[in-house]
Amino acid sequence: MSELYDVTIIGGGTTGLYTAFYSGMRDLKTKVIEYQPELGGKVSFFYPEKKLYDVGGFPGVLGEDLVVNVKEQALSVQPTIVTGEKITDFEKQEDGTIVLTASTGEQHYTRTVIVASGLGTYDMRPLDVEGSHFYEGNHIHYTIQNLMQYTGQKAAVISENRVGLDWALALENVAAEVHLINRGAEFKAVYENDLEKLKQSGVHVHMEAKVEKLEGTESELEGVILDNGKQIQTNHLLVYEGLQIDKSLYDQWGLVTDKGRLPVGTDMATSMEGVFVAGDAAVYPSKTMLIASGFNEAMTAVNSAKSFIDPKAKSQVYSTVIYKHGNNE
Ligand SMILES: Cc1cc2nc3c(=O)[nH]c(=O)nc-3n(C[C@H](O)[C@H](O)[C@H](O)COP(=O)(O)OP(=O)(O)OC[C@H]3O[C@@H](n4cnc5c(N)ncnc54)[C@H](O)[C@@H]3O)c2cc1C
Structure with a gap:
């Protein structure tokens, strides 16, 4: 059996990468699984050379530069990154462990899942x-x-x-x-x-x-x-x-969906225990499909996963408190 992770993130777009950082920061053993050979999701795929003006802290940033930064931030906490694998099957075992199966046949074992896979996978025709x-x-x-x-x-x-x-x-x-x-x-x-x-x-x-x-x-x-x-x-x-879009089949994974996305409350929990969501895959009243919304939802999803694994854990932490103990220079 492959190693058991605390958190497995499906999707290595901007949301998935930031989720990986935050998950590492909360001392969770973390894995990211991305279908494309490269990380970065829609930003890398559709508009690497577009300048973005609506990401907090950046008065203007090229899509590709944002991806470089968010990737560097994720790698700073050393998650396991798997690329070129598409998760097709999702099974919850009796002991609560979730087994994710990729189209390659590879299996991934995890205590919790954070779905950051947007609306599905894209391939150019x-x-x-x-x-x-x-x-x-x-x-x-x-x-x-x-x-x-x-x-x-x-x-x-x-x-x-x-x-x-x-x-x-x-x-x-x-x-x-x-x-x-x-x-x-x-x-x-x-x-x-x-x-x-x-x-x-x-x-x-x-x-x-x-x-x-x-x-x-x-x-x-x-x-x-x-x-x-x-x-x-x-x-x-x-x-x-044109594009070939392969929509995510969240309902086939046993999750409640709303027009192909995952409806959530303020804790970003889906209908299945231990499964959370962030980014374009999530839907709730007044949801915005923007990069910055994904970052915020990522933090909430990770904090919810942390509480699920360890109900006594703090509901939130500040990075400065953790980083002054040695992760940072
Ligand atoms: C043309 C365009 C312009 C935009 N401009 C802006 C803008 O100016 N500012 C802004 O804030 N937002 C903008 N957006 C929206 C923004 O791109 C999205 O909100 C953001 O990229 C969502 O990130 P995500 O990580 O949630 O999803 P995605 O970027 O879609 O990433 C999901 C990742 O999951 C992977 N994946 C999917 N299914 C699986 C699976 N089963 N197994 C493994 N991997 C899987 C995909 O390959 C993908 O890499 C724009 C969007 C478009 C299309």
């Missing part, structure tokens, strides 16, 4: 062109994690959505040449002024066109051929053809 597996990661990308990597390069964006248009305009500032390939006759969900910016830009737009063939060696992408016969030289393809 992959490019469906023969040979694309040769270039995934190095030449075919599904997010812009580092705009500067395209400096002086030739890049083509495949998308019929606003996201792709945004990417093309951002790339134009650094890349030598940018193409935008749209399979449709128009762009979906775009703002008028973005279309105007596109017209004024040097981006080469190809409407009603699909990538039919990839050209290059097994390791270097050199270009693409469109279904209208046009040949484009490019070293990078950035693909946004």
Whole structure:
């Protein structure tokens, strides 16, 4: 049997990471399980390069920088972090231990669970062109994690959505040449002024066109051929053809749900003893789906888990009291 943890957090987004920090601070043996290979949840996935202005203490912070900080804070208390595993099954044993089973078959044993898995898992719809597996990661990308990597390069964006248009305009500032390939006759969900910016830009737009063939060696992408016969030289393809969303099946785990989320009171306890929730997965009157709300709910969920494991424990503590005894410099 794998080691028994006090708290296992499902989800390594901003909420899950802050939950891990707070759980460690409360001397709970803590594990985080995240489906994606990287931590950071929606912030890393959708908007690493967006500036956030509504997180307390930061007059303005890039999404990716916030993730770096919250990760560093979590790691300071040394939780066990598991990535690339998706929890699919949830079982409570007679002695109260909860067994979480991942899609890989791995099992995790825990006294309490804090669900910080938002609305479920996300995957980008992959490019469906023969040979694309040769270039995934190095030449075919599904997010812009580092705009500067395209400096002086030739890049083509495949998308019929606003996201792709945004990417093309951002790339134009650094890349030598940018193409935008749209399979449709128009762009979906775009703002008028973005279309105007596109017209004024040097981006080469190809409407009603699909990538039919990839050209290059097994390791270097050199270009693409469109279904209208046009040949484009490019070293990078950035693909946004929508998302595949796999909603969390909290009801199948035996939890009471409300429109796919977990209804809670002020203690962040779900309908199952020993199972708490924080972040976008939680719902209660006037709930806001914001990063800062997740941080606050994380503290409450951890304090509730602590009381569940040790009913005599203090209901809350101050970090300064703990850190002056040696965790900090
Ligand atoms: C486009 C956009 C812009 C936004 N802008 C702002 C903003 O400016 N300011 C702000 O405060 N908020 C903003 N938000 C909202 C904010 O992103 C969310 O409130 C916040 O990210 C929620 O964090 P979370 O950790 O609760 O959930 P998530 O970030 O969704 O993290 C959940 C994690 O759990 C993982 N997971 C799910 N199911 C499983 C499973 N079964 N097993 C293992 N792992 C699992 C997922 O892969 C994911 O990493 C924005 C949201 C979007 C979409």
